[in-house]
Amino acid sequence: MGLLRKLRFYLDSAMVVQLLIPVVFFGLFLIVPLAAVAVFPLVPGISGTTYSPLLLFQDPSMIRFTSTRPSVIIRQVVMGGENLTLIAVFGPNYGAIPNSLINSVVVTLGASIFGLVIAFVMARYDFPGKMFFRVLAMVPLLLTPFINAFVVRKMFMYDGIISYFIHRILHLSYIIYVDYLAGVMIAQVMTFWPIVYLNVYASMVQIDPSLEEQAENLGAKGFRLFRTVTLPLSLPGLAAGAAVVFIFSLEDLGAPIAFREFDMISFKIFSGLRAAITGEVPPYVASLSLLLLALAMVAFLAIKKYVSLRQYAMVVRGGRWFPRVRKPGVIGAVLIYALILPAMLFTAFPQIGVFMYSLAERWTKTFPEGLTLRYFSEMVSNPVLFTSIKNSLIYAGSALAIIVLLGISTAYVVARGRIPGLGILDVIATSPIAIPGLAIATGYFLVFSRAPFKGTLLDPFTSGPWLLLILAYAIRRSPFTIRAVYAGLQQIHEALEESAMNLGASRWRTLATIVIPLLGLSILGGALVSFVYSMAETSVSVTLGGIESSQRPITYSMYEYLYSGYVEGPNLVAVMAVFIISIQLTVIVVTNFILKQRYAFIGV
Amino acid sequence: MVKVVLKDVTKKFGRVVAVNKVSLEVEGGELFTILGPSGCGKTTTLRIVAGFEFPDEGRVMFDDVDVTFRKPYERGTAMVFQNYALWPHMTVFDNIAYGLKVKKLPKSEVRERVMGVIELVGLKGLEDRYPLQLSGGQQQRVALARALVVEPKVLLLDEPLSNLDAKLRVKMREEIRRLQKRLGITTIYVTHDQEEAMSLSDRIAIMNDGKVVQVGHPREIYMSPGNLFVATFIGRSTALMGRVVEVSGENVKLDVGDGVVIKGRLARGYELRTNDEAIAIMRPEDFDLDKPKAEANELSGIVDLTMFIGAFNQVKIRLSNQSFKAYLDPDIEVRSGTEMTVYIRVDDVIIFPRRGWEEIEFEAVA
């Protein structure tokens, strides 16, 4: 009775439509596919197979108790007439499930420690060149799908620059070679640590300086101050960053492919889905996707206590007051310039390497060689690449249209609707940040290739994957826009809308004449970020995207050119990465300097 | 002229009962004020009338039409928000014209009426400015003009003057009163400033804690407060506690300690018996140094504290174990520690049962 009374009052046509848009969209293209991922393996018979998720644990490629390879091999080799000690680091292989878990835990720890240290230094110290450090910390987040891990592997080959540094510069008679799981770990820490850094930094600059001053006043200083005050207060940022790293690390494909670590959950799903391009989804894929989804959700829920989803997409928020910064002492300065700077340069190297690669004639030995712009013109003239770039622009652009609609509706309903239960919609709408793209891809395969969708535009086998790609991009990248619009709405006093309605304007009219004009910049800022990350989406693109060759998106082509053995492939992929980065940089400049908003840096 | 009726309206926010069974009748053309301390539910009541909030229980009627379920944009009310809520992306002209454009009036008429109201509120020449380029007082007038121009059935004002300085507040107050009478619009005015309420209103509803505790003309509310809350909230007041020694009809005698007896009148609607605990509420400005002609109490005590306020001298006089406040002629010098005698007419002393006193914490009583 009370509820009905309420609904009758609060639901007008505009509200109903605004509510239906996200409910229908997220329901059909997020909840239903994920439900399929959950239901297919658990309810035998639906899929026509009798595969049970428990079978995963009987498959030695999924889990086994002895490693199939030594973690480290040390061997004497002769190279260029010199006797050298080769240290080959591979990491163990206990099958896909333990491998993925070990990897994600190690990567999360590594990225957390590194991110925490850098965040502390950046938030609390002022030193010459700090601006450069700040920019450097962002470099690993530049979007270089597949190619950055490829470059990391080059660095860690026995003739890579790491070995070169040890052998030729330090004159030690060692060379190093990293591959498989160990390589995946290194590549992922190098890429993901800034996520922790950004979150922790945001937490730290928001700590009221007086809290630390009070503690100092009471005699705490140095590490004690950090441990007792600064760290606990930064914990929400740390928890958020660590959880995101954990999830991204689980679903990452670039590093496992580059380092040939094929026994990983993400790779198994990926290869299973690619096999499905020619037919049915192999039975274990849904089970594995369910496991991936469950792990991501656990990580996500575990930190919910600390951070609400809301903070996620706009992880970086500015501090209002001037945080406490001081000059480092002598030891501090030495550490900053002699240890931290080289470490940051090291993690930025893959992106720097991609730039060099795009301009190099070849990179077959230690360093790139020969300067050329040839590959840029080749990218444009190569019909396959050109088509995939064009496709991606169309897909991302179309996804953008959906995202804007979805962003406005969802944010508006959540911010302004007075209907109970809207909190759930809020959680659902922001959850794609934590939902592995591979689980979505699996869900799309399971749902849209059979009745009642068989033969429709949604069916990837009859119509090609273009529509599903657009929808997947829209779902996966909508949180950026939704959060931006939501933040914008919170800046608009509700009375501005109420006074319009009070003067006789319907909710539709109020939306059109008051809300949207006032939200313009927020919508634009969020949409630009969504667009960039749609262009760089990989999980769905390299699985569903491969079904119809004329509809392939750019990231699919990047994967293919990198690993199909085509000699000039990597050069062309580097050029494509530079193309994506240039779009990303444009967006960063526009959002930060023209729209004066914070660019949301997370999205991988 | 529309009559606005609220019938047993209740609105809860979670556990907070913001509005509790409120019933009001606002006559057509009347300027009706809702007055009460912060957080008592004034804004919520107004928003229910405007249709921004939906009551959990009860009904809202305009004349005899039930509008409880009507959307805000179907009610024909016009509200002036506390923060004005001017649209920053529209000029003064566009802000004011908005309601008329919504009604799809012809352009020429929109222009004519907007210019008319701009003239009326004294904003001529500012029509192309944006709200951020206006002073607080000008913004307030734009908000008022925007509400008036649509010729609303009901005008709703939520503390429209609270952001202005004291002088401007008085000036705008008079202007609102004048405009309202001239246009004859039923108006509900919300404020927590009792001077504003007194000077402006045809009638006042006093709210406390979500409930309407008294409705009446300003004079009536001031002269015969219906309960302790109103007695202490309206005007300044001072109190003496005691025990009833005699009740005869309206007249009550109260022993306030050490045999000092105060005579006063029983508050309307209450009952007292001998030996009941009671409280005498008096207004400090009603005390006199000379014995008045009418029947009066004579109170003698030691001056505890004097404070020169300007228009009067505030004196705190101690009886045996409690004290009261009196405002005296500033020309007469009073020294702390001296004994002094003051008079107050029996009619100016209102006696309430003491029950409920502890819940009223109001600094005016001390």
Ligand SMILES: Nc1ncnc2c1ncn2[C@@H]1O[C@H](COP(=O)(O)OP(=O)(O)OP(=O)(O)O)[C@@H](O)[C@H]1O
């Ligand atoms: N949207 C809301 N959600 C939760 N509680 C609310 C909401 N609006 C008002 N309240 C609560 O309801 C009570 C009445 O609020 P209301 O705004 O009506 O008071 P008010 O009399 O206008 O006060 P003031 O003079 O301070 O403006 C308060 O306790 C307030 O905290």
Ligand SMILES: [Mg+2]
């Ligand atoms: Mg209020």
